[in-house]
Amino acid sequence: MAQNIPYLGPINGGLREGTSIYIQGTIPKHITRFFINLICGESESSDIALHFNPRFDGWDKVVFNTCQNGSWGSEDKIHKMPFRKGEHFEMVIIVTLQGYEIKVNGIDFHTFQHRIPMEQVRGLQIAGDVSIQTINFIGPGGYPGGDMGISQFVFKPVPYSNNIPGGMFPKRTIVIRGMVPYGADRLSINFLVSRSRDIAFHMNPRLREGIVVRNSMIGGNWGQEEREMSMNPFMEGQQLCVSAFKSFLSVPQMSIRCGNQRFKVFVNGQHLFDFFHRWQSFNEIDMLEIEGDVQISYIHF
Structure with missing residues (x-):
């Protein structure tokens, strides 16, 4: 859903090490500048812990700064522009x-080095010449109470294949x-044992x-399919993403959690289904x- 600009909203629970803020939007063709602020409150007069300010002024640059008690600090100026006029962007x-x-x-x-403790940040502010479609906050590990994770920002079409750093382990x-x-x-999402190419967990919306089919393939043989589920968040047409990608649909954020007996799959925080381990040494699952039919925006380990 597109966000009205200017945008001012709370960051529930504040910030801590490992938190990620995912912002998806579009830069208009006739842009002058816009800014993204992390603020120490929920009003426009709050102190600003991070001021991120791209300026298209003939000497394109991005300015970073802080503001405390109404006074701006010294600017960090980066004389390169990561955004293009008229194009979609994804920022983290x-x-x-x-x-x-x-x-x-x-x-x-x-x-940008901290000048104000991250624990003081309570809100997000966006204003200027920009269109925002998605704002998403990801806690450490991508799951409430999880350990700090590793993010891979892919932004490319599948097939995607990569090692899971450290393999799978409980929680x-x-x-x-x-x-x-x-x-x-x-589409299919597979958790594999790289040394044997066995598929310990195959999820196939x-x-x-x-339907969402779940299975495993061990020793070259597929096991018994599992299909029962109370809801399907992947159904075509569920949510229109109003952006430069107008022909695309938004995939709900999916979290796959490894436990001692099963994988637990959540979509937008709602429990979707469990898949009991068929590959018993789940710490060997490393790919x-x-x-x-999907394009990946990010993967957070």
């Missing part, structure tokens, strides 16, 4: 102990978000059929593959 702000790591379209841009959560085109048929 990652909170670390040192500062705010900024990624734009999957590329590291700049780290580990992987968060996946992406885009599904209209007319999509199916079949969009036109309105994630995604195929089919």
Whole structure:
């Protein structure tokens, strides 16, 4: 859903190390400047812990700063522009102990060192020449109470294949978000044992059929399918993403959590289904593959 600009909203629970803020939007063709502020309150007069201010003024640059008690600090000026006029963008702000790591379209841009403690941040403010479609806050590990995770910002079409750093272990959560085109048929998310290519957990949303099939393939043989589920968040046409990708649908944020007996799958925080381990040494599961009709925005380990 598109956000009205100017935008001013709370960050429930505040910030801590490992929190990520995912922002998806579009830069208009006739842009002058816009800004994104992390503020120490919920009003426009609050102190600003992070001021992120792209300026298209003939000497394109991005200005970083803070503001305390109405007084601006010294500017950090980055004389390069990660945004393009008239184009869609995806941006992530990652909170670390040192500062705010900024990624734009999957590329590291700049780290702004903390001048105000992250614990004081309570809100997000966006204003200026920009259109915002998505604002999403991801806690450490992508799951309430989870450990700090690792994010891979992919921004490329599948097939996607990569190692899972450290493999799977109890309470580990992987968060996946992406885009599904209209007319999509199916996609698959596989958790594999790389040494044998066995698929310990195969999840296969079949969009036109309105089902999500779960299975495993061990020793070259598929096991028994599981299909029962009370809801299907992947059904075609569920939510229109009003952006430069107008022909795409938004995939709900999916969290896949490993337990001692099963995988637990959540969509937008709601429990979807469990899949009991068929590969008993689940710590050997060390690869994630995604195929089919989907484009991945980010993967958070």
